[in-house]
Amino acid sequence: MSKNHRGSGLRGQPAHGRGKCPVCQKENIKVIYEQEIDGKQVKICKFCNAALKNKARVAARAAKPAAAAVAAEAEAAPAEAQA
Numbered sequence: 001m002s003k004n005h006r007g008s009g010l011r012g013q014p015a016h017g018r019g020k021c022p023v024c025q026k027e028n029i030k031v032i033y034e035q036e037i038d039g040k041q042v043k044i045c046k047f048c049n050a051a052l053k054n055k056a057r058v059a060a061r062a063a064k065p066a067a068a069a070v071a072a073e074a075e076a077a078p079a080e081a082q083a
Contacts, residue, residue, distance in 0.1 A: 005032050005046075023048040 003009070010017040010032065017032045023044050033049035034041055044052075 005030070019043075021045040021048055023052075 005017075010030070013032070017030045018028050019031045020027045021029055021031050021044050022042050023037070024047065026045060029045045031043040031045055033044050033046060035044050035049060035052060036042075037044075
């Protein structure tokens with residue numbers, strides 16, 4: 001398993017990858033995960049990265065059944081029009 005966000009990979013970064021997270025405003029935390037927020041590429045902390053991924057996953061899961069319902073209604077509408 002790779003360890004991209006620990007040890008030697010962080011030594012080359014300024015302050016060893018530590019700083020202030022622009023999302024949660026925590027200071028002296030590792031900000032090493034790149035994410036696009038408001039059209040800008042910013043580096044955020046591990047916890048905010050996970051929260052954004054979970055939020056996107058939940059939104060995608062909620063949109064999937066809604067899209068299936070719209071498709072089912074579209075199929076039913078022509079059958080009703082012919083009757």
